[in-house]
Amino acid sequence: MFHIKQLELVHWDYWRRFNLPLDAQIITIVGPNGSGKTTLLDALRTLFGLRCSGKRDFRRYVRRANRSFAWIRAVVANRPGSTGKRPFFPCLKDEVTLACRIRRAGGDWTRDYAIADGDVPIEALEANEDRAVEWVGYRDYQSRLAWGGLTPAIAKVLALEQGDTDKLCEYSPKALLELVFDVFGDKEVLDNYAAAQEEQNNAEKELAALGLDLDRLRAQAETKRLEADRFLEWKQLDDEARALAAEIIPRLETTELERDIRLARDELGRSRQEHQRSEDELRRLREHGKGVEAEKAAAEARRNTARQHDLEAEKRHLAAHDEVRDAEKLLAERSALRTRLAREAGDAAVDLEAAHAKADARLLHLQRQEREAIAAFEDKTAQLRAAREHRSPPADADVARFRSRLKAEGIGHRALAEIIEVTDPDWQGAVEAVLRPYRSVLLLDREQDRHAAWALGEAERFRHFIVPELEMAPPATRGSLAEVIRFADAIPRWLADLLNRIQRVDDADAARRLPRETEWITRDGYHRERRGARHLGKPTDFHFGELARGARMKQLDADMHSIDARLRALRPELDAAKEDADALRARLHGIEAAQLLSARADDFDNAERTLPDARARLTAAIADRAEAKGELERIEQSLRGIDIEIDRRRRDTDSLARRVQELASEAAPRRRDQAKRILNLRRLRRGMPADWRDPAANALLIDKYDGARGARAELERLRQRLAGGEWVTDDTVLTLAGRLKADVNDREAQYAERERHCSAARRITGEARAAYIAKLRATVRQYGKNLRALGDLANVDVDCPVPALDNDDRALASAGLEVRFDFDRKGAVGLNDGEASGGQQVMKSLILLIALLMDEARPGGFVFIDEPFAHLDIANIDRVGTFLRATRAQYLITTPVTHNANVFAPAQLTLVTRKKKPGDDWAPPIGLIQRAM
Structure with missing residues (x-):
């Protein structure tokens, strides 16, 4: 409002x-x-x-x-x-x-x-x-x-x-109900009910007199009615049997044929769809087979490239071998000059030259140690800074270079060591020992990048796994090694299987209680698998988890102090070695052989200095050649796997092709059966009236007889009943029964007229009573709902039960509205029972008043309240x-x-x-x- x-x-x-x-x-x-x-x-x-x-x-x-x-x-x-x-x-x-x-x-x-x-x-x-x-x-x-x-x-x-608004709580229950009716309801319904009841009593007296006379006439007509009913029952059964034979059974047979044709049509459609799907799948398999063939061709191309790399590794091996040979030749030449020097100047000069060479070599050695120590100190400093900034564990140069290539190509990835955290420090060594071969495993962020990453791995000859297929780690098996590991992201399935397969035991003796085939590991890293048991070696450098990071930081700090101490001790020795070399060089000046040795000292020193590197390069070339041969072997192994995949796809293609052929061969008999059903349907429909094809009517017949089989069984039952029963077949009995029925109908018409009048009186009386009771209940329910809503706002529990409404005039006239209020949970009080305080009386009156004004359809409005x-x-x-x-x-x-x-x-x-x-x-x-x- x-x-x-x-x-x-x-x-x-x-x-x-x-x-x-x-x-x-x-x-x-x-x-x-x-x-x-x-x-x-x-x-x-x-x-x-x-x-x-x-x-x-x-x-x-x-x-x-x-x-x-x-x-x-x-x-x-x-x-x-x-x-x-x-x-x-x-x-x-x-x-x-x-x-x-x-x-x-x-x-x-x-x-x-x-x-x-x-x-x-x-x-x-x-x-x-x-x-x-x-x-x-x-x-x-x-x-x-x-x-x-x-x-x-x-x-x-x-x-x-004025004054009534704050005294509503003093009303009696009957007066309050009258007020509520005056506002919400209509009290005139009770007066209407009283008038209707008086009219009903008069009508019932007249109806009783007519009923006695009607009963006598009905008894005479009942006998003839039974005979007429027997004739009509015979007529109905005979007509139904004729209708079943002539119309219903043909209609049901036609309907069932139509249903079978629809089902067969749907089945043929599904068969065609399956045939089409199979052909599409066969075409897809053949296209995928072409893709695998292309992959095989690419693998063969990689094999050719690997063979080329093998040839290049062989060339590098020969070159390194020649370099080692030349350096050894120069050193042999220096030995000859030293022999000549001994002949020309005696053994003292040789010793002097040897002392000079030794001092010079010691000087070079100390200088190289200083450079190496400085480089190692800088490297340890960089590693310590990375560890403090929570970067990934240190990797070798090949892994770092390859990760840089992946990053440059925009291929998101992370190392396995970056997502593993060991939750139990006691098992850190065992975890490190098991996962040591997988420290540098790389996990791709997107599986679709796998081919690009693999191509880079092939070009760089990356020796570690690149894994694109990842999933969230499953729940750890109780007692397994996976139970002490927490993964920050998805991992390869094989890694989860490996860690869940290995059981943790305190020592080898504790493993006696495990089944014989169980794989286990001790805290010290003693590992048992299907091939046997061995000690994996407890690593000193940890790579996985926060404990590994702390250990690396501690070890790096100790290494830096050690390198710094070594540098402080090395520099005085370096200065002394330099002074010794300079003094010996001055004493050798003037001797011819010594001069030759001195003139070619750089070549000899370079040969002596480069010989270890040349030998190392020779060793590396030998390793590269072995790696190239290993890569070639892996590619050939991959080609064997591709051949296996091609063979599997060929088998799948052949199996699907056979299924397509089977579907094509099964469709022909079904189509022939469908053609027969269609011909039968056309034969039954020939000359059939149009209304016999009504689907709704035929559906009712199917529900009634449960199909043509049920209709035929019903026809046989009717024929047996007609043949075995005693029936009245003379239709004159209908005339006699009709005359008596007409007399009864005339008398019943008079009775019905008075009964309708009496029924109308009863109905009016019942409607008046129902209207009064319904209106009373609805009014009390609505008013009680309003009272409870207002009581919630005032923090007062309000109870307004519907009064007892018996089907009695005096009970309805004396009905009252009992409203009870509960203030502060001290017990319910009535309207005017003297239990409430003055403030509570006002609150009760306000709730009773405002509830009279509440209307859910028009909330709001205004209220006048005096004092x-x-x-x-x-x-x-x-x-x-x-x-x-x-x-x-x-x-x-x-x-x-x-x-x-x-x-x-x-x-x-x-x-x-x-x-x-x-x-x-x-x-x-x-x-x-x-x-x-």
């Missing part, structure tokens, strides 16, 4: 003219007795077409102003409700003006009402130049307000006498105020000036009225106090 936003009065009582804003939820009207609080509420009642309080009416107020006219104008809300409709449609603005114009006419006062769209002032309403405002009478205006939400039920509550805070203490005043704020209605509350200030706490707007001073023509304007929100 709508709420009031503004009120304007002209010449009402002792007020000349004023305009009040009322756009607030709780409005308090305060003033001394006789200052016009009720007068203001009566103005609103007059505007809304309600009775004024007490014995007053609108004429009393307009006569006091001593003017020929008066105006009451209000602006109310016109916002759409929950259904989207506006209360005063077709008014489409959010505000609507309601106006009451009161004028003197012929010695009496008349009032006219108007509803205008928007906020229209009194002057515009009076002028009404464009005839936009239509003035209507009191009845039409009330109907229009009812459409807007001010229904007659709400109007009755708003027109309650609800009388005789209340501060706590109860606050409680009543809190309850009012919790509801959604608009309240206009009067209160005298003697009340506690807490009565103004819930109000957003307070109106202050004052008495008219003696000698003044008009009362002072109403004061306005608005709370700042």
Whole structure:
């Protein structure tokens, strides 16, 4: 329902003219007795077409102003409700003006009402130049307000006498039920029921007299009726047997043939679809076979490339062999010069040259150690920084180079060591020992990158696994090695199987209790598998998990201190070796052989220095050649796997081709059977009436006889029954039975006429009683629902049971509405049992009053309450105020000036009225106090 936003009065009582804003939820009207609080509420009642309080009416107020006219104008809300409709449609603005114009006419006062769209002032309403405002009478205006939400039920509550609104809890249960009926229901249904019952009693007496005479005539007609029924039963069975043989069985056979044809057609369609799918699958397999053939060709190309790499490795091996041979030749030449030096200058010179060579070699050795120590210190520093920044474990150069290539190609990946965390430090060594061969395994982020990654791996001869197929780790087997490992991402299936397969035992002796085929490992890394048991070696450098990172950081820090100590000890030795080499070089100056040795010392030293590297390159070349041969062997093994895959696909293709052939061969007999069924159907349909083909009627026949087989069985049963029974076959019995039945019908018509009258009386009586009981129950349920909703807002448990409604006039007339309230969980109290305090009495009356105004279809609205805070203490005043704020209605509350200030706490707007001073023509304007929100 709508709420009031503004009120304007002209010449009402002792007020000349004023305009009040009322756009607030709780409005308090305060003033001394006789200052016009009720007068203001009566103005609103007059505007809304309600009775004024007490014995007053609108004429009393307009006569006091001593003017020929008066105006009451209000602006109310016109916002759409929950259904989207506006209360005063077709008014489409959010505000609507309601106006009451009161004028003197012929010695009496008349009032006219108007509803205008928007906020229209009194002057515009009076002028009404464009005839936009239509003035209507009191009845039409009330109907229009009812459409807007001010229904007659709400109007009755708003027109309650002053003082009754806060004394509803003093009503008796019967009086409260009458009030609720007066608002929600219709008490006239009980009067209608009493009149209907009297009419029923009179009709039943007349009906009993006619019934005795009718029973005598029915007994005479019953004998002939039985004979006529026997004839009709024979006729019905005979007709049904004829219909089964001539019509029903052919129709059912035709329907079943049609059904079989449809099923066979669907089966043939499914067979064709399966044949088509099989052919498509066969074509797909053949295309995939071509792809595998292409993969084989690519593998063969890789094999050719591997063979080329093998030839290149052989060339590098020969070149390294020649380099080692040349270096050894130079060293042999130096030995010859030293022998010559011994012959020319004696053994002392040789010893001197040997000492010089030894000092020079020692100097070079110490310089190389210094460079290596510095490089190792820088490398350890970089590794320690990476470990502190939580980077991946250190990998060898080949792995780092290959990962750089993958990153450059945009192939996302991560190392296996980056996603594994060991949860039990005691088993770190065992985990490291098992996973040592897989430290550098690379896991691809996207499976579709596998071919590109494999191509790079082939080009780089990457020796570690590249795994594209990943899945989330399954739950760890109890007691397995996987139980002490946590994975941060998806892993290869084979790794999960490996770790779940290995059981943890404390030592080899503890493994006795395990089954013989169980694979196990000890904390020390002693591992048993299907090939036997061995010690895997407990690694000193950890790669997996946070413990490995901490151990690496600790070891790197120790290595850096060791290298730094070695550098500090090496540098004094380096300086001393340099001084010794310089002194020996000066002593050798001047000897010819020595000069030759000195002149070619760089070549000899270079040969001696490069000989280990050359030998290392020779060893590497030998290893590269072995690796190239291994790569070639792997490619050939892959080719063997491709050949196996080609053979498997060939077998699948041959099997599917046989299935296609089988489907093609099975379809031919089915099509022949279908053709036979179609020919039979055409034969049965030839000459058949069109209505025999009605699918709905044939479906009913199938349900009735359960198909043609059931119809034939029913025909045989009917023939046996006709042949074995004693039947009346003379149709004259129908004439005799008809005459007696006509007599009975005439008498029954008279009886039925009186019975209809009696039934109508009973029905009217029952409907009147049912309407009264239904209306009573619905009214109590709706009112009880409203009471409970308001009780929840007031934190009061309210119980309103439906009264006992027996099918008895006195019980219905004495029914009452028992409402019980439970304040603060102290026990339920009734309406007026003297158990409640004064504040609780007011709260009960407010709940009973507001429940009368609640309407789920039109929430909101406004309520007039006279002095609800009388005789209340501060706590109860606050409680009543809190309850009012919790509801959604608009309240206009009067209160005298003697009340506690807490009565103004819930109000957003307070109106202050004052008495008219003696000698003044008009009362002072109403004061306005608005709370700042």
